[in-house]
Amino acid sequence: MTFVENLTLFVLSAFVGYEIITKIPTNLHTPLMSGANAISGITLLGSVVVAGSGSTTLATALGFVAVVMATINVIGGYLVSHFMLSQFSQRGR
Amino acid sequence: MAGILAELLPEQTLQIVYLIAGILFIQGLRDMTHPRTATRGNLISSGGMFLAVVVTVLWFEILSPVILAAGLLVGGAIGGYLAITVETTEMPQLVGLFNGFGGGASAVVAGAELIDVFSASGSLSLELTTSAAVAGIIGSVTFSGSFVAAGKLHGLVGDSPVSPNVGHVIKAVFLAISLLAGLYLVAQPGLFGESLQTDWIPVYWLLVGAALLLGVALVLPIGGADMPVVIALLNSYSGLAAATTGFVLDNTVLIIAGTLVGASGMILTVIMTESMNRSLANVFFGGLGTGGGGESDEEMDAIYEGNISETSAEEVVMLLETANRVVIVPGYGMAVAQAQHAVAELVELLDENDVDVEFGIHPVAGRMPGHMNALLAEADVPYEKMRELEEVNPTFSQTDLVIVSGANDVVNPRANEDDSSPIAGMPILNVTEARHVVVNKRSLSPGFSGIANPLFARDNTSMLFGDAKESMQELVNEYKEATS
Known part of the structure; x- marks a missing residue:
């Protein structure tokens, strides 16, 4: 992938995000935020590669730190939104 | 590999x-x-x-x-x-904290990737250094900014110890250092040739360090009521940090996912700032809460003196008994007192007695986007009852009673009437159009804007002084007695 191809992906994703997120009602803004938050933990993929295959000790150590932080973000974010959303749907049907 | x-x-x-x-x-x-x-x-x-x-x-x-x-x-x-x-009331700081971890991970990964690629190939491409510099700055600002925001929401971190002007200088210095370090990182392979490339590692960490301090300096002076904006913006940044890390690693899903989050956070940020009629720059570089601007006790007394009518739970219940339509306006005070369950119980009772009851929720009520909705959902309030500002405002003229629970600035009529007030032009809930307004508050103390609220002094407004939870519980008990 070249820089320009990545940039194309970035711009198109921004438009998709804009179209979807503007349709989300205020009611769901808090769970949206913590769910989106969990998605931003996608940086975990990068952390995994760096931690697992780091060619120097320093890179491996940094990778470990990054894996811990990103996993907190992913697991915590999804769980918090799940708990919140299950409260919405209890009587929200 | x-x-x-x-x-x-x-x-x-x-x-x-x-x-x-x-x-x-x-x-x-x-x-x-x-x-x-x-x-x-x-x-x-x-x-x-x-x-x-x-x-x-x-x-x-x-x-x-x-x-x-x-x-x-x-x-x-x-x-x-x-x-x-986590307790529901602590949700804003937890969401902020998680954000910070995501941003921090992005910054660390970008740094580790630089080390990895360099030790493997001995050189760094322009794309790699540029993306890494951007990811490092955004990720670090998100990390430290989120921790400060979470600390403020949790009451662990106080206000900025320096004056706003000194604060601006500090921000400018740290921004300049991190940008210069980033520029050096980007330009140095071309400028100095391969021989000098070994010294870029400390430069990346200098960039990270300066950006960390920048995050602290940016968020520290921002007051509680602006937190929804800060939390939403940091959410956006954590996504952008992941997206730029995607550029560093040449990873498509990082770019897609990160950008989606970036867009989501940015849209929430815009909604929040528009709901306060403020610009983003105004939130970060001054305005409410930072520059004094509050009114003195005398000015407030002039508005309140002799015009405040105090009411009791019994009287409010009498109003509730004759009301056909009731709107409840929740604010941060309700969240602090954890009154949402008592409020929900009252709503359920009113519902059983065929009273048309709804919530009027201002977009910036609370400390994060949708905060009130999340709290009320926790207390089993059906989401159909939670109405947004534009939906509920036209209905106030047909509303018999509005109960304001722990909200202040979002129902201050001066936003519409007084062009010189700090909240001028901010969209508010026009509760004064209702037949009666009961404001449940602990005292007449001003909201975050620091100005008096003439709503409290209106003829059709009465004050129910007391803790939100206790007052609501009292209303529930009295109403049960009266209707049984």
Whole structure:
């Protein structure tokens, strides 16, 4: 992938995000935020590669730190939104 | 560098899996547009994440599987523990904290990748250094900014010890240092040739350090009522940090997912600032809460003196008994007092007695976007009863009673009437159009804007002084007695 191809992906994703997120009602803004938050933990993929295959000790150590932080973000974010959303749907049907 | 899957499957498989993960994220967010499908959306989104992580682990050669497994376990345990034990009132700071971890991870990964690539190939491309510099700055600002925001929301971090002007200088200095370090990182292979490339590592960490301090300096002076904006913006940054890390690693799903989050946070930020009629720059570089601007006690007395009528729970219940339509306006005071369950009980009782009862929720009520909705949902209030500002405002003229629970600035009529007030032009809930307004508050003290609220002095307004939870519980008990 070249820089320009990545940039194309970035711009198109921004438009998709804009179209979807503007349709989300205020009611769901808090769970949206913590769910989106969990998605931003996608940086975990990068952390995994760096931690697992780091060619120097320093890179491996940094990778470990990054894996811990990103996993907190992913697991915590999804769980918090799940708990919140299950409260919405209890009587929200 | 190949793992199990990479040896078995064709080269493009990883990209295809990342594409599928990207689609799952998008579909997950689409399902978030309705409460009925939102839980499913969250599961779909987490499925995408699980798929992407598992395939990545199996695809790449993992030289140190123990370290990787330990990292996943430790992170998962901490994240799970925090999510399970959190109180609903502490939700804003927890969301802020999680944000910070995501941003921090992005900054660290970008740095580690620089080290990795450099030690493997001995040179760095322009794209790599540029993306890494951007990811490092955004990720670090998100990390430290989120921790300060969470600390402020939790009451652990106070206000800025320096004056706003000194603060601006500090921000400018740290911004300049991190930008210069970034420029050096980007330009130095070309400027100095290969021989000087060994000294870039400390420069990247200098960039990270300056950006960390910049995050602190940016968020520290911002007051409580502006927190919804800050939390939403940091949410956006954590996504942008992941997206730029995607540029560093040449990873498509990081770019897609990160950009989606960046867009989401940015839209929430815009909604929040518009709901306060303020610009983003105004939130970060002055305005409410930072420059004094509050009114003196004398000015407030002039408005309140002799015009305040105090009411009691019995009197409010008499109003409730004759009312056909009641609107409840919740604010941060309700969240602090944890009064949402008592409020929900009152609403249920009113519902049983065929009173048309709804909530009027201002977009910036509370400390994060949708804060009031989340609290009320926790107390089992059906979401159909939670009305947005534009929906509820036209109905106030047909409303018999408005109960304001712990809200102040969002119902201050001076936003419409007084062009010189700090909240001029801010969209508010026009509760004064209702027949009666009861304001439940502990005292007449001003809201975050620091100005008096003439609503309290109106003829059709009465004050029910007291803690939100106790007052609501009293109303519930009195109303039960009166209607049984």
